[in-house]
Amino acid sequence: MRFSFNSYVSIAVTFALCLLLGACERAQDELPALLRNVSARGGYWGACPPSDNTEQEMLKTMGRLGTSPELDARLNAGFPPGTDDLKLKRTLTEQGFRVDGACKTDGSIHIAGFFRKGVGLLSYDVSAQIYWKVDQVGHIVWTKGFVMYIGL
Numbered sequence: 055m056r057f058s059f060n061s062y063v064s065i066a067v068t069f070a071l072c073l074l075l076g077a078c079e080r081a082q083d084e085l086p087a088l089l090r091n092v093s094a095r096g097g098y099w100g101a102c103p104p105s106d107n108t109e110q111e112m113l114k115t116m117g118r119l120g121t122s123p124e125l126d127a128r129l130n131a132g133f134p135p136g137t138d139d140l141k142l143k144r145t146l147t148e149q150g151f152r153v154d155g156a157c158k159t160d161g162s163i164h165i166a167g168f169f170r171k172g173v174g175l176l177s178y179d180v181s182a183q184i185y186w187k188v189d190q191v192g193h194i195v196w197t198k199g200f201v202m203y204i205g206l
Contacts, residue, residue, distance in 0.1 A: 084170070085170065089180065089201065094122060095120050096116075102158070121199055122199050150168055163187045166184045180201070185197070
């Protein structure tokens with residue numbers, strides 16, 4: 055059986071695509087469970103109340119929070135309002151997040167961050183932040199999750 059030049063090109067392209075898709079899948083598997091296969095969305099990043107007029111105007115201009123719908127759904131399912139925030143903190147820490155404290159403008163809103171440097175053929179950095187508000191006894195009032203992919 056003889057192969058034409060186009061056949062070789064087709065085989066090479068197919069092989070390259072398989073490698074690239076495999077690299078993407080492996081990169082997703084290396085992320086914490088909360089962040090696997092979540093989308094990023096444009097909009098205002100952060101759930102702290104604005105600290106000044108500039109931040110207030112930016113929030114108005116953006117028109118919406120840039121939360122990840124899939125991450126928000128996972129947070130709401132796993133840590134619904136009324137959940138002890140220690141459960142969320144423990145889960146985030148176990149998954150590689152760093153609890154960063156609270157908002158300067160509202161101490162009842164807590165923040166945890168995650169960052170992973172891109173590796174491999176299709177490398178991209180992954181940055182995420184989780185915000186959650188707690189009541190006076192440490193129960194979750196709401197959660198919000200933000201994701202950003204940086205690369206190619």
